[in-house]
Every structure is written in structure tokens, then in C-alpha cells.
Amino acid sequence: MKKGMTRREWINRSATLFGGSLLGAVTGVKSINAATINSLSNKPVRMMLNENPYGPSQIARRAMRKAFGESNLYSMRGAKAEFKELMAKLNGVTPAHIAVGFGSGEILKKSALMNGIDKGELLSPSLTFETINRYAKTMKSNVKRIPMKNDIGIDLNRMNENINRRTKMIYLCNPNNPTGMLMNTDDLESFCLQVSSKAIVFVDEAYHEYVTDPNYRSMIDLVKSGKNVIVSRTASKVHGLAGLRVGFAISTPQIVKRLESYLTDSLNIVGLRAAIASYQDKRFQTHSVDMNNKAKKVVADYLDTKGIQYLDSQTNFMFIKTDIDISDFQPAMEKYGVLVGRPFLPFTNWCRLSMAKPEQMQKFNDGFGKVLR
Amino acid sequence: MKKGMTRREWINRSATLFGGSLLGAVTGVKSINAATINSLSNKPVRMMLNENPYGPSQIARRAMRKAFGESNLYSMRGAKAEFKELMAKLNGVTPAHIAVGFGSGEILKKSALMNGIDKGELLSPSLTFETINRYAKTMKSNVKRIPMKNDIGIDLNRMNENINRRTKMIYLCNPNNPTGMLMNTDDLESFCLQVSSKAIVFVDEAYHEYVTDPNYRSMIDLVKSGKNVIVSRTASKVHGLAGLRVGFAISTPQIVKRLESYLTDSLNIVGLRAAIASYQDKRFQTHSVDMNNKAKKVVADYLDTKGIQYLDSQTNFMFIKTDIDISDFQPAMEKYGVLVGRPFLPFTNWCRLSMAKPEQMQKFNDGFGKVLR
Numbered sequence: 001m002k003k004g005m006t007r008r009e010w011i012n013r014s015a016t017l018f019g020g021s022l023l024g025a026v027t028g029v030k031s032i033n034a035a036t037i038n039s040l041s042n043k044p045v046r047m048m049l050n051e052n053p054y055g056p057s058q059i060a061r062r063a064m065r066k067a068f069g070e071s072n073l074y075s076m077r078g079a080k081a082e083f084k085e086l087m088a089k090l091n092g093v094t095p096a097h098i099a100v101g102f103g104s105g106e107i108l109k110k111s112a113l114m115n116g117i118d119k120g121e122l123l124s125p126s127l128t129f130e131t132i133n134r135y136a137k138t139m140k141s142n143v144k145r146i147p148m149k150n151d152i153g154i155d156l157n158r159m160n161e162n163i164n165r166r167t168k169m170i171y172l173c174n175p176n177n178p179t180g181m182l183m184n185t186d187d188l189e190s191f192c193l194q195v196s197s198k199a200i201v202f203v204d205e206a207y208h209e210y211v212t213d214p215n216y217r218s219m220i221d222l223v224k225s226g227k228n229v230i231v232s233r234t235a236s237k238v239h240g241l242a243g244l245r246v247g248f249a250i251s252t253p254q255i256v257k258r259l260e261s262y263l264t265d266s267l268n269i270v271g272l273r274a275a276i277a278s279y280q281d282k283r284f285q286t287h288s289v290d291m292n293n294k295a296k297k298v299v300a301d302y303l304d305t306k307g308i309q310y311l312d313s314q315t316n317f318m319f320i321k322t323d324i325d326i327s328d329f330q331p332a333m334e335k336y337g338v339l340v341g342r343p344f345l346p347f348t349n350w351c352r353l354s355m356a357k358p359e360q361m362q363k364f365n366d367g368f369g370k371v372l373r
Numbered sequence: 374m375k376k377g378m379t380r381r382e383w384i385n386r387s388a389t390l391f392g393g394s395l396l397g398a399v400t401g402v403k404s405i406n407a408a409t410i411n412s413l414s415n416k417p418v419r420m421m422l423n424e425n426p427y428g429p430s431q432i433a434r435r436a437m438r439k440a441f442g443e444s445n446l447y448s449m450r451g452a453k454a455e456f457k458e459l460m461a462k463l464n465g466v467t468p469a470h471i472a473v474g475f476g477s478g479e480i481l482k483k484s485a486l487m488n489g490i491d492k493g494e495l496l497s498p499s500l501t502f503e504t505i506n507r508y509a510k511t512m513k514s515n516v517k518r519i520p521m522k523n524d525i526g527i528d529l530n531r532m533n534e535n536i537n538r539r540t541k542m543i544y545l546c547n548p549n550n551p552t553g554m555l556m557n558t559d560d561l562e563s564f565c566l567q568v569s570s571k572a573i574v575f576v577d578e579a580y581h582e583y584v585t586d587p588n589y590r591s592m593i594d595l596v597k598s599g600k601n602v603i604v605s606r607t608a609s610k611v612h613g614l615a616g617l618r619v620g621f622a623i624s625t626p627q628i629v630k631r632l633e634s635y636l637t638d639s640l641n642i643v644g645l646r647a648a649i650a651s652y653q654d655k656r657f658q659t660h661s662v663d664m665n666n667k668a669k670k671v672v673a674d675y676l677d678t679k680g681i682q683y684l685d686s687q688t689n690f691m692f693i694k695t696d697i698d699i700s701d702f703q704p705a706m707e708k709y710g711v712l713v714g715r716p717f718l719p720f721t722n723w724c725r726l727s728m729a730k731p732e733q734m735q736k737f738n739d740g741f742g743k744v745l746r
Contacts, residue, residue: 046446049446049447049448051445051446051447052445053445054445055444055445056441056444056445061441064437064441064444064643065438067616068429068434068437070616071428071429071437071613071614071615071616071617071647072424072425072426072427072428072429072613072614072615072616073419073422073424073615073616074422074424074609074615074616075422075616076616102475102618102637102639102641103637103639105637105638105639106637109637113486117512117513138634138635139490140490236447240444240445241444241445242444242445242446242447243440243443243444243445243446243447243448243449243641243642243643244444244641244642244643245639245640245641261511262511264475264476264478264479264482264637265478266475266476266478266618267618268475268616268617268618268641268643268644269616269617270437270616270617270641270643270644271641271643274444
């Protein structure tokens with residue numbers, strides 16, 4: 001794999017491996033993917049995009065089938081209102097505090113758009129999830145990147161020092177992606193309290209449901225007290241609905257209203273119905289988190305035996321210091337049937353490994369063992 | 374119904390009638406819709422949002438069920454490439470000419486965004502589909518509205534006269550919504566040829582598949598010859614997939630590339646799979662168009678007997694001069710079990726009527742007869 005491959009290229013490549021159906025048979029269009037698919041005797045395990053290997057739940061699938069009957073209609077507003085009401089109830093806010101997006105990706109992009117229209121500079125850690133930064137650049141906004149601390153954590157002090165009059169939004173992913181690490185909750189809360197009078201703090205809590213640290217708190221409480229904070233959440237992770245595209249923001253009614261004016265403002269009814277069902281399916285969520293923790297333990301135990309460094313992950317992935325260049329590590333692991341995460345610059349000797357099912361993680365350990373030899 | 378109700382309010386109201394499921398039973402959240410639903414002994418027929426009463430097709434539903442297995446994955450890029458390839462083949466262009474959007478609504482909004490970033494003024498007929506104009510205003514762009522001709526057609530000469538240096542995009546819906554009327558193809562083609570050197574012409578062909586006029590041609594040929602034209606299409610109409618949100622633009626590779634940078638850039642896999650299946654299901658499309666023409670005839674025959682004016686519709690709706698204020702007409706028709714279209718200012722004495730199944734259209738005729746008495 002080439003160095004510097006973008007996330008898009010990497011996903012495209014992954015999609016080519018798995019996404020194709022055999023269109024050719026019906027239309028005479030030569031499927032671009034058929035050759036690639038046929039050359040695979042045994043599908044490698046996806047450990048590269050932080051997906052839930054168990055989802056969508058059976059309850060969500062049932063809701064999806066039921067939604068087919070509404071799928072010819074422009075009638076998702078009722079379902080959207082219902083989703084907002086449910087999210088409000090589950091998070092102790094009102095529906096006016098909720099903006100629904102086409103995945104939290106849309107929330108991130110439209111927040112970047114909002115910031116761009118305000119001619120604001122975005123402040124962002126140097127190692128984090130890139131969607132908001134990339135869209136800000138598309139909007140020709142400046143993005144100021146703050147280096148990580150020595151422990152690869154987010155440097156809140158340094159972020160604070162770098163706020164100036166042009167700063168209108170600050171992006172923080174907690175737990176962070178690709179490190180999986182939490183910020184200290186009290187530090188983060190203090191930072192938000194201090195800074196939110198000057199700029200909107202966007203706290204991406206995509207992995208919220210996976211956090212096991214008892215000291216963790218969501219930043220939603222700050223939203224409740226009216227601070228300029230946007231918390232984003234997604235149905236793509238623990239709910240296993242990444243392909244359905246449902247995410248949401250929790251913020252003050254003022255910010256929600258403004259954000260909504262930029263959103264595409266309609267969702268797919270199948271995704272909405274799936275999310276409404278899945279967020280009420282506590283058993284599935286608990287099962288997904290339990291299995292994720294088991295999967296992490298399978299890998300952590302192996303890495304501990306080998307004395308290999310990894311960060312304390314509160315998510316469904318682990319950031320591992322393989323000491324092998326990721327551009328070599330990726331194809332090597334693929335040979336052993338495992339697809340690992342894309343490169344995260346400048347951490348080229350690290351690998352982000354998404355959790356598959358616990359019983360599949362041994363495949364990573366075995367492959368890694370062979371690559372290490 | 375209040376005068377001046379916005380489209381959003383109207384859809385919200387419709388959604389309240391039909392979109393709600395009984396969330397309350399599971400979560401203890403009081404469903405906002407339950408009361409409304411229970412009070413309806415007999416659902417009124419939806420003739421208000423230009424939906425296909427037959428969709429999604431069985432073949433699309435099968436593809437949707439199959440897509441559940443991919444719904445936990447971020448792997449829609451393969452399906453998206455497949456969809457682009459299919460649209461390219463069906464329209465005689467290359468995949469580089471296709472931008473896929475979350476419904477053609479997203480294509481419209483992001484075109485408005487693109488125009489806004491160029492600081493362009495949008496030129497638009499005074500009576501047309503409002504999505505692009507509304508988003509342009511959200512982007513604080515100026516929208517210059519051109520009055521209709523006496524026959525309620527789009528006045529291309531006057532549009533041409535109003536192009537100035539600030540005009541960067543021109544919106545034309547063909548056939549137009551809510552009139553259902555086509556522009557003369559030769560006139561439109563000449564207009565596009567002349568004007569596209571100065572501004573991008575956005576031709577919204579959402580109702581393309583319903584056109585029966587043998588003189589009609591899509592403006593795709595102009596795209597093929599490299600003109601600055603964007604043609605938009607949608608799976609929401611003849612394919613009956615409005616709730617799944619799949620639309621696309623056909624434009625030059627240069628414009629497509631730029632437009633794509635603003636798009637949310639991921640679709641839902643269930644919608645994509647449904648659209649790929651449905652666009653290959655010629656029988657379903659033909660059946661939908663045939664039934665639509667039968668439905669229009671049921672109404673047209675009735676209106677002819679009564680001597681009531683209506684426009685020549687090449688779509689799945691009709692614009693009818695009821696001579697009754699739409700704010701009175703809507704609730705009156707609802708009483709007779711028919712939901713008709715929202716107000717289109719300043720044509721307050723007209724009604725946009727979407728086609729349901731032919732056998733349901735008699736209900737409109739009967740109700741209208743009673744309202745007229």
C-alpha cells in the first residue's frame with residue numbers, strides 16, 4: 001500500500017473488496033468488483049473501520065422490514081420527531097436540543113460549514129478523526145492543529161493557549177479516534193466551561209457507549225446548563241447501523257436551530273426506524289459492549305505477553321505500536337486474513353485495530369505473531 | 374389551514390398524520406402522534422407529495438432485505454460505484470459525469486452551497502420547486518425570481534434578459550413543479566447553449582420518467598458536449614423510493630468533482646441497493662407510468678366534463694384551477710378523505726394534486742364535486 005493513501009482511497013479499496021454485487025449479470029455492465037471478489041478464496045476479517053460486527057440487531061432488522069411500507073413516502077418527519085423525542089428522553093434534554101443528521105458525519109460537516117460561514121478558524125488536535133477538519137478545508141476555513149502530548153493525549157492547555165479572536169469552534173473527540181483514549185473528565189469540563197464563552201466546543205462522543213472508565217462523564221451536562229457545546233453521537237457504532245446513516249447532535253436550542261438550517265434535513269426512513277428500535281434495545285447494546293471488551297482482552301493479553309505497547313482504549317478499537325511501518329503492516333496482515341486500519345500520520349509505526357468478534361481476534365494475534373517473526 | 378403555511382409546516386402536519394409509530398408503549402414517551410392516528414377511522418388518501426403509490430417495487434424490497442447484512446458496515450463505496458456505473462450506462466455518460474446525493478434534494482442544496490461559495494446570485498422562476506432557492510437564502514445568497522408567462526410557463530426570454538455578471542447559476546425545473554408543464558425542448562436547448570458560457574444551468578428533471586410528450590429531450594446531451602449544465606434526477610418519483618433518499622446529478626466531470634466536495638458523501642446502503650435494483654426493473658417503472666397516466670385520465674375526464682381548467686401535466690401530479698382558495702380547499706377535501714398539495718403562492722386558487730392509484734382518484738372527483746356544490 002502506498003504511503004499517504006487518504007482515508008477515501010483506503011475505504012474505496014475496502015469497498016472494492018466487499019461492496020460489489022454482480023450487476024453485470026443483469027445489465028451487461030461489467031462489474032468493477034467481480035474480478036476482485038472472485039480472487040478471494042476466503043474473506044479477510046474487517047478490523048479497519050470501527051464497525052460493530054453484530055449489528056444491526058434483530059429488533060432493528062424487524063423495524064427496517066416494517067419501514068419498507070413507508071419507503072415510497074416523504075413522511076419521515078413523524079419518525080424524526082419520534083427519534084428526537086427518544087434521544088431527548090434518553091439524554092435528559094428536550095427535543096429542541098437535538099439535531100438529527102445523516103450520520104454524525106453530516107453533523108461534523110455541517111458544523112464545519114456553520115463555522116466557515118462565520119469565517120471562523122477551527123482548532124483541532126493533530127491526531128484525531130478528520131471529517132470536520134477536511135470539510136472545513138473544503139469550505140476554505142483555516143484549521144489550526146495542536147500537537148499531542150507525549151502520551152498521545154489531547155493537550156487541552158495548549159489548545160486553550162491557541163484560542164484567539166478568529167477561533168469560533170474547537171473540535172475534541174472523546175474518546176479520541178484513533179487513540180481510543182479518554183480525556184480527564186474534570187479537565188475537559190473545566191476547559192469547556194472556560195472556553196465556551198469564546199468559541200463553540202464540539203465534543204464528538206461517537207464511542208460514548210463503549211466507555212468503561214467510571215470517571216467518564218458526557219459533556220451533555222454542559223449543554224443542559226446552556227453552554228456553547230455541541231455533543232455528537234451516532235447509531236453507527238454500538239448500534240451497528242453505520243450503513244444506515246443516523247447520527248445526532250445535542251446542543252443548545254439556539255445552536256441546534258442554526259445547525260439544522262444547514263443540514264440536508266431529511267433522513268432515510270429505514271435508518272430512522274432502525275435507530276428508534278435499536279436505541280430501545282438495551283440487550284443488544286450490552287451484548288455488543290461485552291463482546292467488544294472480550295475482543296479487546298484477547299488482543300491485550302497477547303500484546304502484554306509480547307511486551308508490545310498499546311494505548312488504553314475506551315472504544316471498539318485499539319491503537320497499537322507495532323514498530324512496523326503501517327504501509328508494510330497492512331498488506332502483511334491482509335495476507336494473514338486481517339484488514340487493519342488506515343495510516344494515521346505521523347504515527348506510521350502504529351496500527352489502529354478495530355474489534356471484530358472475540359473468536360476472530362485470535363486471527364489477528366496469529367497473523368501478528370507471524371509478521372513479527 | 375392557515376394561509377402562508379410553509380412547506381415544512383405542511384409536511385410536518387402530514388407526518389403527524391401518518392408517520393408515527395407507537396413509541397410510547399416501549400419507552401413511556403408519550404407519542405406525539407398516537408392521539409391523531411387513533412382519531413382517524415379511515416386514512417385519507419395521500420395526493421399531496423408527488424409520491425409513487427406503488428413503490429418500492431418487490432425487486433427493490435428484495436434488494437433492501439439483502440442489504441441488511443451490509444448495514445453495520447461503512448462499505449457503501451462499492452455500491453455507490455456500482456450505482457454510478459449503472460446511471461452512466463443508462464444515460465450514455467461516464468461514471469465521472471455522475472454525482473450521487475442523498476436524494477436530489479441534497480444535489481439541489483449543495484448546488485446552492487456551491488453557488489453561494491462563488492458569491493453567485495441564483496436566477497429562478499417565480500413558481501417552481503423551492504428547495505434550491507430556500508437553501509440559497511440560508512447561504513445568504515441573493516435569489517432573483519422571474520415572473521411566469523401568462524400560460525404559467527417558464528419565461529426563458531425574460532430569464533435570459535436578467536442574467537448579469539453576478540448570475541452564476543440558473544434553476545429550471547423541467548417539467549416544472551407545481552405546474553407539471555414542459556418547456557419547449559428546442560427553446561430550452563437554445564437557452565442552455567447560449568447561457569451556459571455565463572452561468573451553470575441547473576435543470577431539475579425529477580419527473581423525467583413520467584414525460585409522454587414525444588418532443589421532449591433531456592438536457593443530458595448538452596452535458597455530453599461539455600456544457601455547464603447540471604441535470605438532476607431522483608429515485609424518489611417513478612421508483613417509489615422517496616423515503617430512501619437517493620438522487621443524482623449528471624454534469625461535466627469538472628462540475629461533478631466540485632459538487633462532490635460539498636456533498637455529505639455517503640449514502641445509506643439500503644437505499645443504494647434498492648435504487649440499483651429498481652433502475653433495472655423496467656416492468657415496475659412502466660407499470661408506475663401507465664397507472665399514473667390512467668389516474669390522470671380519471672381526473673382529467675372529470676374536470677373536462679365540469680369545464681374546469683388544468684395545465685398539461687407531464688408528471689405524476691396536476692395543477693388545477695379550482696377557483697377556491699387553497700386554504701379552504703385543503704381542509705374541505707380532507708373531510709372527503711383526500712389530502713391535496715400545499716399552497717403555491719400566488720396561485721392560491723389552484724391546487725396541486727398528486728396522483729394516487731387510478732381507482733383512488735374517483736375519491737377526489739367525488740369530493741371535489743361535493744366541495745363545488
